[in-house]
Amino acid sequence: MPNKIDEVDFTLLRLLRKNSRMSLTEMAKDLGVTVPAIKYRIQKLEQNGIIKKYSAIIDYEKLGYGIIAFVGINIDPMKRKQIMEKILELDEIIELYEITGEYDVMAKIVTKDIHSLREFLTFKLGGVEGVTRTYTMIIVKEFDIDDRRNKQWKSMK
């Protein structure tokens, strides 16, 4: 589907990953092409879905969430659909994946503190019918992965 992604597109993606509020003018200057050319390329990347969205990355800890964690979840496979719908409604969950391996589902969650974590695990998540087990991995430190990715992208074309 991708209409051929070239070096300029990869650089564009790198810039937008680094700062999605960067102006077209600045990108154009950085890349040595004109503003409309940048606009056209970005539109293409948006249309073919390579750029999913532009988002502000929030520091949940500074917002008052003391606990950020991964929670591996096992579920009754016969009730998968209903369970996932229920889980998606839980406010604490900020990311959700179906995965292979020891857990069926992986969630990334935020809670105010240890007590609200317990409440979440015991009553909210644990209360969903068909959830058979949860395993909590509290994030102690998050590393910043800046760009770098561009190198790899280049080698893939």
Next chain:
Amino acid sequence: MPNKIDEVDFTLLRLLRKNSRMSLTEMAKDLGVTVPAIKYRIQKLEQNGIIKKYSAIIDYEKLGYGIIAFVGINIDPMKRKQIMEKILELDEIIELYEITGEYDVMAKIVTKDIHSLREFLTFKLGGVEGVTRTYTMIIVKEFDIDDRRNKQWKSMK
């Protein structure tokens, strides 16, 4: 540290999470305040670190990465620092965390296909001295968590 985050700020964060390229004008219209007020609030949120950055969210699959996975990693605790530095250099890793529980480190990775996954696990990650075990959880499906978060945020103030 937060200079009191109010409802308007939470809504602002929700809007910026949904689309970080939204113009100040549009946010001002949505929130019923003036553009300078929005600008002032956003600056505060950036300065106190609640907004970490603005980023384009990439669809790695559409970019040609067939495999997206979590990898739980166990390491020799005596060599933690050097190991983390080495791991951070690996291009396949797009997110990296230190966590509690069964694994010491959790990585989110992307590779082109199963073969490059094997190569990554065996030689690149597995080749880092002090990495004692890896456990791969391939992401089969990713769910979209839109806003909703705003509700929870409101209840926290």
Next chain:
DNA sequence: GTTGAAAGAACCGCTCT
């Protein structure tokens, strides 16, 4: 992919409460 002109948005100093 470029140019140029018109519309629109962001920025700055000033004002008001």
Next chain:
DNA sequence: AGAGCGGTTCTTTCAAC
């Protein structure tokens, strides 16, 4: 301190090439 107003500057948009 926080919010509004208006004029200048910069950015985006969209035509035609």
